[in-house]
Amino acid sequence: MNDGRNGSVKQFICIKWGEKFGPDYVNRLHGMISRNVTPPFRLYCFTDDGTGLNPDIAVRPLPDFEYRTPQRTRGKWPKSRLWGDLGDVTGVVLFLDLDVVITGDLDGFFEYGDPDDTILGLNPNTPLEKMGQTSVYRMRVGKLAPLQDIFRADPQAAADKYKYEQRFVTRNAPGGVKFWPRGWLAHFRMHCIPNFPLNYFRDAKIPPRARIVIFPGLVNPPDAIAGRWYEDGDHVSPREHLRRAFNGQRRESFVKHMRHYVRPTPWVERLWRE
Numbered sequence: 001m002n003d004g005r006n007g008s009v010k011q012f013i014c015i016k017w018g019e020k021f022g023p024d025y026v027n028r029l030h031g032m033i034s035r036n037v038t039p040p041f042r043l044y045c046f047t048d049d050g051t052g053l054n055p056d057i058a059v060r061p062l063p064d065f066e067y068r069t070p071q072r073t074r075g076k077w078p079k080s081r082l083w084g085d086l087g088d089v090t091g092v093v094l095f096l097d098l099d100v101v102i103t104g105d106l107d108g109f110f111e112y113g114d115p116d117d118t119i120l121g122l123n124p125n126t127p128l129e130k131m132g133q134t135s136v137y138r139m140r141v142g143k144l145a146p147l148q149d150i151f152r153a154d155p156q157a158a159a160d161k162y163k164y165e166q167r168f169v170t171r172n173a174p175g176g177v178k179f180w181p182r183g184w185l186a187h188f189r190m191h192c193i194p195n196f197p198l199n200y201f202r203d204a205k206i207p208p209r210a211r212i213v214i215f216p217g218l219v220n221p222p223d224a225i226a227g228r229w230y231e232d233g234d235h236v237s238p239r240e241h242l243r244r245a246f247n248g249q250r251r252e253s254f255v256k257h258m259r260h261y262v263r264p265t266p267w268v269e270r271l272w273r274e
Helices: 023-035 077-083 145-153 157-164 165-171 188-192 223-228 238-247 253-258 268-271
Strands: 010-017 042-049 057-060 092-096 119-122 130-141 185-189 212-214
Touching: 010 023, 010 165, 023 042, 077 145, 077 165, 119 165, 130 165, 130 185, 145 157, 145 165, 157 165, 185 188, 185 238, 188 212, 223 268, 238 253
Parallel strands: 010 042, 010 092, 042 057, 185 212
Antiparallel strands: 092 130, 119 130
16 A cells, blocks of 8 residues: 555645636646655645646646535635545545745655554644644544545534634544644744734744645735735835724724734745646
8 A cells, every 4th residue: 555655656636726826826836846845746636626737746636525614614625625535546645735835855744654654734823722724734544534525414504513624634543643743834924924013024934844834824925925915905015004004994903004014035936836
């Protein structure tokens, strides 16, 4: 069984549906993987549209989704398509969100723990709860299939109870879950951007042990490169940002506006490429 160890193929998977992320995100992901892993490796993209993808990326159709996606919750529940049968993709796989930035060696994500472990990131927003974070997780294909059965019975009830698919996985994964070593994953907003007021004067940094930087929330790699908090926003000087705060030209509370400032981040532009 392929587990990415002892010279076997390291298998990466991602999922792309709808129009939020274009093929450039997948192609950049493939490029970053290729520069940070010991071959052989393969990236499988499960998608409803493989147009524009690098020919080295293995395109696979989205697995059947036999239930209605919850409508009243924010979690990325379509990820549940990957919990069951993945066709010709078997063995151990490492899932990556499309908007991560790879900053270090990936081999350890296949070497850590037992091949049968389901391993997630530890969500920094809920440290006392020990909830998993599914931007980067490893599983043996099919091991999470029982979760699909639970979810299929009443998708909206499951979503209402757990709110996010990562909490659902954390609480229901057969055999439980484990977490990546501390520091391997860095949350861009929480771990890279300096705390207020230093965010106005210092660039975001890569934490020393970080191998992958994740971008949950409103700041994605293009926003970090441009130095903006919202995709439809624009970069402004620290002085202009402060002026907007005091003049009421803001979308959120005064405190959040002050904290939500990011300078243009050159290392994201340097690393986030094909």
